[in-house]
Amino acid sequence: MSNPDVAYYPGCSGKGSSEEYDWSTRAVMHHLGVTPVEIEDWSCCGSSPAHMVNHELSAALSGRNLAQAKHMGHTLVTTPCPSCLSNLKNAAQAAQNPDKRSRINRLMDGECPTDVESISTLQFFLEQVGLDAIRSAVTNPLPDLRITCYYGCLTTRPPKLMQFDDPENPMSMDAILEACGINVIPFPLKTDCCGASSGMPRNDISTRLSGKILDMADELDVHAIAVACPLCQMNLDLRQAQVNRARGTRHRIPVFYFTQLMGLTMGLSDKALGLSKLEVNPQPCLARAGAR
Structure with missing residues (x-):
């Protein structure tokens, strides 16, 4: 990589409900020679509820994090969470409007930068690290592990905002795995x-x-699902038993963060990747695929 350091925004879920996503992302980055520099004194981006109350307030919450990154000397921010990314991108976009910018800056008691780019960690691994570097770091390929990639509705949408991958048929996670x-x-x-x-x-x-x-x-007979979104992972993994009870199904499908799978193929430990945090035990499917 030309720049081994990148400003890193973990988001609130990365410090709580999706700790394993944060852990595995940092572990894989370090293994690939990247230093994720956590934004100093970062705050909640206001994801989900803030924009329903006040658009300028929502932009100010995210704009503050962009300002913090710029103050640290960074022009590129990466975050694992698509919802956080959407808010960061919306803030930078809103700040380009003179009327909105003045209201946002007043709420921030500062200035929301428009020259700090935000991208997902999925995009970061694909474009900033590259597939060749990823391949060269793999020591434990898993050709018998059948995985399907679920992107969810936010990772590449809306396309004019996210500006990454195909909004209807994304392939970035497929390519990385x-x-x-x-x-x-x-x-x-x-x-x-x-x-x-x-x-x-x-x-x-x-x-x-x-x-x-x-x-x-289950129809595809895959061993597990790979995701890149904390909300998607929670809905498919943590709530899988609830779905089974409500619908009379018997699904037992592990739902990995794509970074956990990357780490497995690079020889990183289960602890570093937070595999024990998954609700549906991934060990049986990993054993069947020869990963254990």
């Missing part, structure tokens, strides 16, 4: 919504949408 020596099975529902945002007010919607994704994964 194939470079890691994993058998990636095409997934026809890769950008369907899992219903995560409806989980509290309309659990029935969330259950139906998540169940549809799990049904398709």
Whole structure:
């Protein structure tokens, strides 16, 4: 890499419900020679509720993190969470509007930069690190591990904002895991919504949408699902037993973060990757695939 350091925004879920995503992302970055420099004194980006209350307030919350990164001398920020990324990108975009910029800066008591780029860790690994570097770091390829990649509805959408991969048929995660020596099975529902945002007010919607994704994964006879979103992972993994009870199904499909799978093929420890944090035990499928 031309620049081994990158400003890193873990987001609130990375310090709580998706600790394993944060751990595995940092572990793989370090293994690939990248130093993720956590943004100093970062704060919640306001993901989900803030923009429903006030768009300028939402932009100011994310804009503050961009300003912190710029103060540290960074012009590129990466974050594992698609929802955080959407907010960071929206803030930079809103700050380009003179009227909005003045209101955002007033709320920040500072200035929201428009020259700090935000990208997902998925995009970072693909474009900044590169597939060749990833291949060269693999010591334990897993050709017998059948994985399907589920991107969810936020990772590449809306396309004018995210500006990464194909919004209808993304292939970045597929390409990265194939470079890691994993058998990636095409997934026809890769950008369907899992219903995560409806989980509290309309659990029935969330259950139906998540169940549809799990049904398709079983139809494809895959060992596990790979994701790049904390909300998607929570809905498909943590709530899998709830989905089974509600729909009379018997799914037992591990749901990995793609960084955990990358780390496995690079010989990183289960502890470093946070595999014990997964609700559906991944060890039986890893054993069947020869990873254990």
